[in-house]
Amino acid sequence: MVSIDQQKLWHFKGEKITAYTVSTARAGAGCVENSQQTPLGVLQVSEKIGAEAPLGMIFKGRKPTGELWQNTPQREDNLITSRILWLEGLEPGHNAGHHANGQCVDTKQRYIYIHGTNQHHRLGQPNSHGCVLLSDADVIQLFDEVPVGTLVYIHKA
Secondary structure: EOOOOEEEEEEEEEEEEEEOOOEEEEEEEEEEOOOOEEHHHHHHEEEEEEOOHHHHHHHHEEEEEEOOOOOOOOOOOOOOEEEEEEEEEEEOOOOOOOOOOOOOOOOOOOOOOEEEEEEHHOOOOEEEEOOOOEHHHHHHHHHHHOOHHHHHHEEEO
C-alpha cells in the first residue's frame, strides 16, 4: 500500500508490516498519460527487472547501463537505480487501458515503476515523474520480498 499524502509504502507479509519512506510524483496523483502523476487505485507488479544488478546500477529503458551511482557526486537528474518493479493497473478505464473519453490511463504503458533513486535526500517528499521512488537498499529488500502479481494499492490519504 502506498500513501501519496504520507509519502509511505507499507509491505504486508503475513503478520509482518514493513514501512518505507518514498517519493511519489511532484505533479500529484492521476492516471492520465503524460501527466507525470502517480496513478491511483489497484495495481499489480507485472515485471521485476534487475535481480542480479549491483546496488546503484543505473537503468535506462529498463536495461542496466553498466554505470553505478555511488552517492557521489550528487546528480540533479533523477535516476532509475538498483531494481525496477513495473506496475500494471487493474482497473479498466481508470488505471488500465483508456478512459471513456479516449485518454490513455494505462499504468504499464506509462512506464510507472517502483524503483531505486539516486535522490535519497528527497525521499519523504514528492519528487518523481509518476513513479514510486525508494532508497536503493529499500527497493532491493522489497524486490526480494514480492513476487510478480503482488497487488499494490495507491491512494491519496
